[in-house]
Amino acid sequence: MTAPKAEKSTEGAVKLACRNVWKLFGIHPKQFLAEHGYQPTYEEICGAGLIGATRDVSLDIYEGEIFVIMGLSGSGKSTLVRNMSRLIEPTAGEILFDGMDLLKADEKTLIRIRRKKMGMVFQNFGLLPHRNVLDNVAFPLEVQGVARFVREEEAELMIELVGLKGRENYFPRELSGGEQQRVGIARSLAVEPEVWFLDEPFSALDPLIRAEMQDEFLRLQKVLHKTIVFITHDFDEAIRLADRIAIMKDGEIIQVGTPEELVLQPADSYVSEFTQKVPRAKVVSAATLMTPVDGSSKGVPSGKPVTGDTKIEALLCRFLDQRTPIPVTDGTDRIVGEITMQDALRVLLGEEVSLNECQ
């Protein structure tokens, strides 16, 4: 019996990919890499007085997914994302955007892709202090040479989308941190990017505003369906937002997986450090915990079913009113398993859970 796959958006086309990407800071990094057969160890890099900010990174980012990059300060998150948009020049490797290697693209193509297909939001908001909200949001379109009337109309739409209608004439200093970041978000969306990069966009905000902005961000994504690369060093934020998470350490990707995979199967102690305090009921899904049933037999559980990606936390609410097992579907109408209240309680009590092999 095949367990249902969680309904993730990781099955679409690859939108953006890194192939053996390196970024070494220091003197003659290209020569150093070539001399070491493009496989220098961390010790060799440090020994040569270089900084291995991105080390041999290969990954695929799928169309429409929220891909979160996590890691401690200095682990290379921002550098990796700057490589992806070619804001910095990788030392070696390939960055594939819709299959086209950005490192081989000429300057004109690159500028066009960056201006029209990529949007960026930064931790410190990066707003222009002497421009009001409307002009800040319209700025990327102004750079593109879009006529004033058109760009202002587009900016108005984005300002409304992020909930700032009526504040068009305010200056950044007249806005709270959360509101300023909404302007940053509206500005990055004004060009209708295909790939949206956000580098710790909510880190400077206090916890309540931060949670509000995360909700807002998820609401926007439901409408916009962008391909998103989101950096954070907060694992709670990561599991809330991510389809998949990449964990970085010393310039390297240690593990890529769904929040559930990282929590239940951490690749090493560095990953488990991040995942230790995560409430399992928030990440473990019905598909992992269910007992498979044969849909054709008469033993199929009755009642309103849940999909395989439903988290245990949500199921527990159901068990307040219902004691019988809850059917689990594979995303269609087919019932593929059942989950009992005891199964769900075991997760709460911290019992060992392993990922369903078939997932």
Ligand SMILES: Nc1ncnc2c1ncn2[C@@H]1O[C@H](COP(=O)(O)OP(=O)(O)OP(=O)(O)O)[C@@H](O)[C@H]1O
């Ligand atoms: N222009 C540069 N020149 C030299 N070293 C750099 C440069 N930019 C980044 N680094 C180094 O590369 C490493 C990775 O930096 P990066 O900014 O990518 O980390 P980060 O994971 O984004 O950290 P943070 O969470 O603090 O933002 C660090 O050791 C940093 O000091």
Ligand SMILES: [Mg+2]
């Ligand atoms: Mg950074």
